[in-house]
Amino acid sequence: MFERRLYYHIDWALVAAILALCGIGVVMIYSTTSDPTRAASHLWATQLYAIALGLIAMAVTLSVDYRAFTDKSHLIYIALIAVLVYVMFFGTVQMGARRWISLKLVNVQPSEFAKVGVALVLAKFYGENRGAPQWTDLAIGAALTLLPLALIAKEPDLGTAVVLLPVFVAIAFLAGMRLRILGVLFLALILAAPVAWMFALRPYQKTRISTFLDPSREARGAGYQQIQARITVGSGGLTGKGFRKGTQGQLRFLPVAHNDFIFSVLAEEQGFAGVLVALGLYLFVILRALEAARLAKDRLGSYLVLGVLASFSFQVIYNITMSAGLAPVKGLTLPLMSYGGSSMIATLAGFGLVLNVRMRRFTN
């Protein structure tokens, strides 16, 4: 299955960039949580385990030909839906949301794996369709996306749910969906916004959005995080306050600093210089992966790469914007850097597929 010569086609530059980002993440997690007076002081070690597991997952997803995965994607998809339904009824509740499956040692968050699952099934679906997708193709693709999305949104985890949308849009876009249809989709989304506001959003979600528009309105509530994020980033300056010297993150003015706001901590402690390095690495990873999509030997491969990349890029851009206090606060982590095992493993597995497509560009 795994031919030795493929080894030489692994995109080591991409792997290096990914590992660099993981490394920065661990360092930042250490900085914010290693305070020995606190209970959770070993999160950085846990993150290292997650990275190790993620690398194993990556090895698995790149060693088997990606077509083997896409061939079984309908099964993977069905399994995914089954697990999400299971979570809905038997999941572990943490912080008011039922998102986790409790295994003996760890809690697994299936919604993180949904991104890869949806990318696989959509790549297969549009990869088999020749020519620009028609209305029915779009409707089926949308339905395949919306089913897990609805299940995840119900948990509730609106952040992760919304991340599935770019997967569908990106693959459909690359598959040749007419731009007019794309325009109509956007229009529909804009029109749907007030309706969603009225009926679909929960009060805390509404507060977050209205607070974003005017953070000072609730400076101690939802606006607090946003203001603090901006202060955290702004006070970092050009070169930062130094490792473990950031006051905002260290003194916990910024909540979940090791998680959603890890980039703010980086900006505070390492300054604009550190931000540029991290942004450069992310940009490199994304562009390098786009390169893989371009090089893919078949449409299936490039759709799969783009599907994986779409949710990743969306999450990176949104999280970094949010961590500068420039977007409404959502529970959306920064892939590769934020603390979180499921996200790390799912992301690295996804990149395994990207590497997979690239290195098999010459095989038949």
Next chain:
Amino acid sequence: MVEDRRKAGIRLSALQVVIAAFFSVLSVSFWVLQVVQHQQYNELAENNHQRTLALRAPRGLVFDREGRVMVENRQSYSISIVREHTKDLGRTIRVLAAVLGLDESGVRSIVERHRRDPSYQPITIIQDASLAQVAAVTARRLDFELPDVVVQPTPTRRYPETMAAHLFGYVGEVNDAQVAGDGTLKSGDITGQSGIEKTYNAFLMGEDGAKRVVVNSVGREIRTLEEAPFTEGKRLQLTVDYDVQKAIEDGFDSIGLNGAAVVLDPADGGVLGFTSRPAYDPNAFASGIDRATWASLTADRDKPLNDRAIQGRYAPGSTFKMAVALAGLEEGIITPDFHVYCPGHANFYGRDFKCWRFNRGGHGSIDLRHAIQQSCDVYFYTIANMIGVDKINKWATALGMGVMSGIDLPNEAQGLVPSTEWKREKLHEKWYAGETISVGIGQGAVTTTPVSMAVYMATLANGGTRVTPHLLRAVDDGSGWKPVPTPGPKSRVQIDPEKLQAIRDGMWMAVNEPGGTGGAARIPGHEVAGKTGTAQVISNQGKAAAGKTEKDLRDNGWFVFFAPRDNPQIAGVVFLEHGVHGGNAALVVHHILETFFAKKDGKPLPPKPTLVANLNPSMG
């Protein structure tokens, strides 16, 4: 197929451009936040995690003359609002009032009072919070509910025993007038409001320190950046003797009457003991008095906040007779052997004046010593008439009556010893010779404060030096006790020792010989000299006219004293409001002197007495 491929390539390029654009925008955004606006956000970050906390300086401790602690401090917690960190003051007030179980409008009015203070200065809502209140606030700070509320350790004044309340006075938050009048005070300071807490506030008040600390998001202090320590207030040593003070308090507790007592060292005027009854608990003020307690104190008909010892003005009654006697002797109008016949009453200027012994046929022929001993009114009517009001005024003043004593306590009142000049100036009327008769027995227009009566006794005891009563003995600013110079005497008169001795003899006989009025104050082995006084609150005619009123019209009782007769070490007065007889006051004096001499002699102090006042008016 190739066409598809080409189209997909274009779309991938478009995505590359979009991604690159996003990252460019992000870079620029971070550059604006971190480089362009860095200054502004850095200040916000520092303001976030740095706080300046006041370190409240404890007030100086107060000791008695033997170094026993009389006023100290205890650690308490104050709860304040720091508006610097407030977003919605109305909400903070609402939540805080609910959490503390306080009236919301009360909290609001406190905040309103400090509206103009700088916003970083904490506004104290509760001085001395209960543990439950501290816990309730701390829990809500953790929830970000009350991030602008601080709980600070604050030293609070403690008066271990509720004694000498009016002497110590009480502390309270400065009012606006005090801030305006004294540059060293600032809003929110705790300052002395009465008693020595007020007089010696400059000594007692320490200097608050401050520390700049790093706090985390829930306000917990992480580390101190810089600290300016507080300076504790200076320690004061008083002239007061705890045992004498305790004897006074016990005496009053036991006899159950209101009044005042002042006990002095006749040599220099040092106050050995001092009380005013009814008293209040100064501890109630130490942590900010609550409205209800304050209202009950001010509404109390007995006026517990009044310091009767220095502010109460009462007719001295028979205790005034020694002043009249001294005026007669020193002006050469009488000699100690001058006799008057007392049939129980006498007629002056067409009006009949009764002796208190009217019902038992008077005192018969009586000389000065016995007239003092038995308090014969007719004798003093007669000699007062001979001496005249102005000479009485001169000698009473020299002995300390009708003038301020100059004691180091705030708001002393001045008594009155009438004179022809006084009447002309104040009332624009001529003095009638008939008015002098009542003055001879300390009635009429004569009023004195208990403290001035103590000075009067000290002056008789030391032979003519009108000492200044004072409370402060030494000050310790941390470098050891430094004695405070004794305030000089107010005046000095030459008194012929023989003439003075006649008066002292009369007072000694009043206590120590049968027929004297002050036998209750007798201490075997110690030559106590004293004099009772029973003074009308209202004239006999007035009493009849008033009939049954709500007001207590029973006579006031006095006992003035010094001891031992020939080398006095203690002098003073006990005044009992509506005490009916001077003899009741003598009971209290007995306990004071018994304690004083037991201590001098190195004997065990007497136990708390059981004094029973005789409130039957028919007794002489």
